[in-house]
Amino acid sequence: MATVARADVVPATVASRRASAGLWTNAWYSLRRDRLTMGAAALLLLLAASAIAAPLFAQYVFHTSFEEQDLLHIYAKPTFDPPAYMLGADEIGRSQVVRLLYGGQVSLFIGFVAALMNLTLGVGLGLLAGYMRGAVDDLITWFITTLNSIPIIFLLLLITSLFQPGALTLTLIIGVLFWTGVTNFVRGQTFALREREFITAARTIGAATPRILMRHILPNVLPLIFVLAAIDIGSIILAESALSYLGLGVLPPTPSWGNMLSNAQSYATRAPWLVVAPGAMIFLTVLCLYLIGDGLRDALDPRLKAS
Amino acid sequence: MRKYIIRRVLYAIPTLLGISVIVFAISRLAPGDPVRLYTFGATNITEEDIAALRHFYGLDQPLPIQYVTWLMNMLRGDFGKSLQYNQPAFALLMERLPATLQLAVLALVLQVGIGVPLGVIAALNRGGWVDNAVRFFGVVGHAIPQFWIGLLLIVLFAVNLHWLPSQGLLTIGKDVWDIPDRLKHILLPAFVLALAGVANYSRYLRTETLDVIAQDYVRTARAKGLRERTVVYVHALRNALIPVVTALGGILAALVSGALIVEQVFTWPGVGQLTYAAVRGKDYPLIMAGVMFASTMLVISYLLRDLAYARVDPRIKV
Numbered sequence: 001m002a003t004v005a006r007a008d009v010v011p012a013t014v015a016s017r018r019a020s021a022g023l024w025t026n027a028w029y030s031l032r033r034d035r036l037t038m039g040a041a042a043l044l045l046l047l048a049a050s051a052i053a054a055p056l057f058a059q060y061v062f063h064t065s066f067e068e069q070d071l072l073h074i075y076a077k078p079t080f081d082p083p084a085y086m087l088g089a090d091e092i093g094r095s096q097v098v099r100l101l102y103g104g105q106v107s108l109f110i111g112f113v114a115a116l117m118n119l120t121l122g123v124g125l126g127l128l129a130g131y132m133r134g135a136v137d138d139l140i141t142w143f144i145t146t147l148n149s150i151p152i153i154f155l156l157l158l159i160t161s162l163f164q165p166g167a168l169t170l171t172l173i174i175g176v177l178f179w180t181g182v183t184n185f186v187r188g189q190t191f192a193l194r195e196r197e198f199i200t201a202a203r204t205i206g207a208a209t210p211r212i213l214m215r216h217i218l219p220n221v222l223p224l225i226f227v228l229a230a231i232d233i234g235s236i237i238l239a240e241s242a243l244s245y246l247g248l249g250v251l252p253p254t255p256s257w258g259n260m261l262s263n264a265q266s267y268a269t270r271a272p273w274l275v276v277a278p279g280a281m282i283f284l285t286v287l288c289l290y291l292i293g294d295g296l297r298d299a300l301d302p303r304l305k306a307s
Numbered sequence: 308m309r310k311y312i313i314r315r316v317l318y319a320i321p322t323l324l325g326i327s328v329i330v331f332a333i334s335r336l337a338p339g340d341p342v343r344l345y346t347f348g349a350t351n352i353t354e355e356d357i358a359a360l361r362h363f364y365g366l367d368q369p370l371p372i373q374y375v376t377w378l379m380n381m382l383r384g385d386f387g388k389s390l391q392y393n394q395p396a397f398a399l400l401m402e403r404l405p406a407t408l409q410l411a412v413l414a415l416v417l418q419v420g421i422g423v424p425l426g427v428i429a430a431l432n433r434g435g436w437v438d439n440a441v442r443f444f445g446v447v448g449h450a451i452p453q454f455w456i457g458l459l460l461i462v463l464f465a466v467n468l469h470w471l472p473s474q475g476l477l478t479i480g481k482d483v484w485d486i487p488d489r490l491k492h493i494l495l496p497a498f499v500l501a502l503a504g505v506a507n508y509s510r511y512l513r514t515e516t517l518d519v520i521a522q523d524y525v526r527t528a529r530a531k532g533l534r535e536r537t538v539v540y541v542h543a544l545r546n547a548l549i550p551v552v553t554a555l556g557g558i559l560a561a562l563v564s565g566a567l568i569v570e571q572v573f574t575w576p577g578v579g580q581l582t583y584a585a586v587r588g589k590d591y592p593l594i595m596a597g598v599m600f601a602s603t604m605l606v607i608s609y610l611l612r613d614l615a616y617a618r619v620d621p622r623i624k625v
Contacts, residue, residue: 146325149609150602153564154582158333158598161586238452242568245454246583261455265572268462275462279455287450294446 023223027299037295044288047281051104058098066102067253069094075271088273091263096274099255100281106256107285110171110240111233117175118232119182119225126186127213127221131194137187144180152177153242160248167250170243174236182228189221223300230293234286241282257282308617315613319606326602327381331374334595381599387592391585396596400578406476407577410569411562413497418504418558423551425505426512427544433517441509448506453565457499457572464495471495474574496573500565504558511554515547522546552616559608563601578604 031037050057058065062082069092076089087096129140147155159173193199194217202212243249244258252259260278268275361367365376380387386397429441465473472478472492481488519525520543528542529535567579574580582597584590 142321142325146322146329148560149322149606150326150329150598151560151563151567151605153567153579154598154601155329157567157582157586158330158594161589161591161594162333162336234450238450241452242454245452246568246571248586258452261458264458265461268458269466272462275455275458279452279458282452282455283450286452287447290446290450 031299040288040291054101103255103257111237114175115233118179122179122182126183130187130190227297234289386596389593391590414500417501422505422508425509429513430516445510519547555612
């Protein structure tokens with residue numbers, strides 16, 4: 001791979017690059033030219049970095065915490081004096097910008113960790129169903145059909161009504177529920193791959209099933225898993241924010257973008273900025289993730305590249 | 308065709324059974340004794356009363372027996388009794404069903420009516436600014452949180468402009484058949500509910516139309532000297548429309564889930580709002596009934612989708 005990457009320096013035609021360079025080199029080559037995707041990635045990194053640095057911002061820039069109330073400044077209009085109110089204050093005078101930064105921590109954490117769980121479960125079950133076929137496949141397919149037939153918000157309502165939710169519980173719940181899409185995709189790919197000659201060849205020379213799955217099938221499925229991951233994280237953040245908005249997800253005083261909108265209806269007239277900002281953060285984050293997913297797909301899908 | 312219908316209906320049975328097991332298992336996994344919850348706040352209750360209540364609700368029986376009893380009751384239309392309303396849960400849900408159906412059906416009509424033309428127009432202007440705009444909207448429509456866009460529209464159209472009402476089915480005091488009034492009320496929630504599906508359909512139709520107009524039979528149609536309009540609308544579009552039915556699967560699921568959130572934002576008295584109120588009130592029989600009810604609606608819509616698919620696409624083996 002390393003020698004191939006050097007080819008970037010040498011002026012070469014696209015055609016010769018394609019013949020020599022690996023999948024990732026090619027993908028990176030076309031991604032770099034995709035300004036929309038690169039912009040989305042940059043913005044997402046910026047959002048994530050500022051969320052991670054939330055305590056620093058709170059202490060050194062805004063000189064307040066996410067729970068510090070100031071009853072003299074309830075519903076303060078957005079102002080740069082002090083900078084803590086640059087996005088206004090909420091119904092008990094807390095700085096909205098600081099709460100948004102901390103809310104980002106919660107939303108992004110849930111999104112990434114739950115997606116990691118989904119992908120692990122989804123890829124594992126998908127490989128199993130697609131390669132084993134027969135009864136194993138039937139069982140997994142039946143379970144997916146069943147799970148997909150319960151409207152996801154209703155299922156989440158049922159579960160969260162029984163357990164006291166919090167950021168960690170919610171991550172676990174979403175992590176074990178949202179894997180069906182990944183499984184379906186991996187299962188389909190595995191189904192097609194296992195009939196190919198190189199798999200037969202591997203089997204002929206006596207490779208064991210786990211080795212075939214991990215060394216021969218997984219690397220072929222993996223690139224598009226990154227596409228699914230981006231979209232998965234986006235959907236998880238949307239679901240989490242909806243649940244938190246309904247008061248069944250992340251509970252106050254921990255700020256999350258969703259629960260900051262819980263009471264929005266009651267102060268929408270008085271402080272519309274409190275309605276706009278948290279939703280805009282969810283929207284921007286999810287939009288970036290979806291755009292990255294689309295961009296990755298265009299860069300990685302050899303079928304699209306051929307056209 | 309009849310065989311296909313029967314087989315498809317039979318396939319729904321294991322799905323429904325699986326759903327019922329999941330719903331039952333989750334509700335029994337809950338920490339805490341349900342009787343303690345139901346009698347919460349009662350201070351003069353004795354251990355004997357609790358034992359009697361446990362027996363009354365059948366909670367002293369083994370879990371499998373409880374499950375079978377619950378399932379059998381549901382098959383007879385008895386979904387249990389709501390604790391808050393002290394009424395049969397099924398009747399309460401049926402009362403709310405028309406409102407949800409109105410919302411979902413109008414949203415579906417909007418999705419197809421807006422999403423399909425958008426996708427086709429984008430494909431026919433491939434690479435142009437219309438195409439780029441539609442493609443961008445195809446992503447944006449998915450990424451907007453429904454409850455947020457709902458709140459923004461309420462602030463804009465109801466609070467600031469006073470053009471449209473912000474909640475409910477109709478103005479209190481107006482006649483039930485006052486159609487213009489009802490349309491005004493349903494417009495915003497239906498639009499919000501439709502948004503993600505519009506994005507979905509425009510993406511789908513764009514890809515499909517591009518696929519289809521590259522096919523040989525479309526070239527043949529052009530070569531025959533047919534007008535471009537005939538080629539597109541008669542030859543290409545009919546085939547591009549088949550996946551519209553396939554896409555319905557995910558779209559229907561999103562509709563049922565989305566309806567709950569939209570109903571909450573717009574105080575729309577539907578099934579979702581009732582279930583949500585039950586969750587807030589810890590009304591477990593009603594929550595379980597609501598989840599079973601919504602899932603059954605979804606299973607039935609999947610069934611209808613598959614039957615429609617078999618009708619539209621003759622290549623399906625029946």
